[in-house]
Amino acid sequence: AQSVAQPEDQVNVAEGNPLTVKCTYSVSGNPYLFWYVQYPNRGLQFLLKYITGDNLVKGSYGFEAEFNKSQTSFHLKKPSALVSDSALYFCAVRDPKNKLIFGTGTLLAVQP
Amino acid sequence: DTGVSQNPRHKITKRGQNVTFRCDPISEHNRLYWYRQTLGQGPEFLTYFQNEAQLEKSRLLSDRFSAERPKGSFSTLEIQRTEQGDSAMYLCASSLAGVGNEQFFGPGTRLTVL
Numbered sequence: 001a002q003s004v005a006q007p008e009d010q011v012n013v014a015e016g017n018p019l020t021v022k023c024t025y026s027v028s029g030n031p032y033l034f035w036y037v038q039y040p041n042r043g044l045q046f047l048l049k050y051i052t053g054d055n056l057v058k059g060s061y062g063f064e065a066e067f068n069k070s071q072t073s074f075h076l077k078k079p080s081a082l083v084s085d086s087a088l089y090f091c092a093v094r095d096p097k098n099k100l101i102f103g104t105g106t107l108l109a110v111q112p
Numbered sequence: 113d114t115g116v117s118q119n120p121r122h123k124i125t126k127r128g129q130n131v132t133f134r135c136d137p138i139s140e141h142n143r144l145y146w147y148r149q150t151l152g153q154g155p156e157f158l159t160y161f162q163n164e165a166q167l168e169k170s171r172l173l174s175d176r177f178s179a180e181r182p183k184g185s186f187s188t189l190e191i192q193r194t195e196q197g198d199s200a201m202y203l204c205a206s207s208l209a210g211v212g213n214e215q216f217f218g219p220g221t222r223l224t225v226l
Contacts (some may be wrong), residue, residue, distance in 0.1 A: 032212055042220075043218050044155070046206075046216060046217075049214055051212035067118045074142045097169075098160060099145065100147075100215060102155050
């Protein structure tokens with residue numbers, strides 16, 4: 001069965017510092033991996049995806065993610081955090097029947 | 113606004129009542145998904161349609177839940193005889209068919225069952 005794990009409930013980072021939000025996955029077959037962000041009382045916004053190709057994927061709002069097959073990881077990164085990046089971040093994997101399987105989410109708090 | 117829209121945004125109902133939610137997907141998207149999200153959790157899949165055909169239903173979708181997409185455009189999710197455990201955010205998403213296509217989510221309908 002497909003699954004993702006987000007080992008950190010919360011990540012704290014100072015504005016201007018680099019940030020990393022961790023995600024590991026377990027799949028049978030090729031992994032199709034996604035990152036979404038959720039602001040309070042809002043739906044999910046798509047950030048980026050890995051389907052195939054380059055291991056470094058660039059997405060919206062300056063975010064990028066690194067796919068690492070040997071470590072089965074897909075960590076979300078940004079070189080310089082903004083206070084406005086504070087939100088709930090979800091990693092997800094697509095299963096063979098097209099639904100997304102989400103992690104439990106990581107709350108990112110960026111301090112000014 | 114050409115994104116996914118959902119109505120109503122909030123619904124408060126008494127236990128035992130029926131409720132219906134509507135989702136309007138992005139117009140050219142042929143796939144439509146319903147998810148449920150409870151506080152502190154990631155969204156959980158409920159069901160999905162390709163055009164008007166309902167292709168998969170989660171075991172979470174008890175017989176009190178029914179979803180339709182009659183003309184392959186908008187969809188409705190009905191919950192009969194609501195229970196307090198049904199309180200959650202109900203999210204709709206749409207996508208184009210295809211292996212790697214991302215799903216675009218609506219703002220959700222927050223259901224509170226008293």
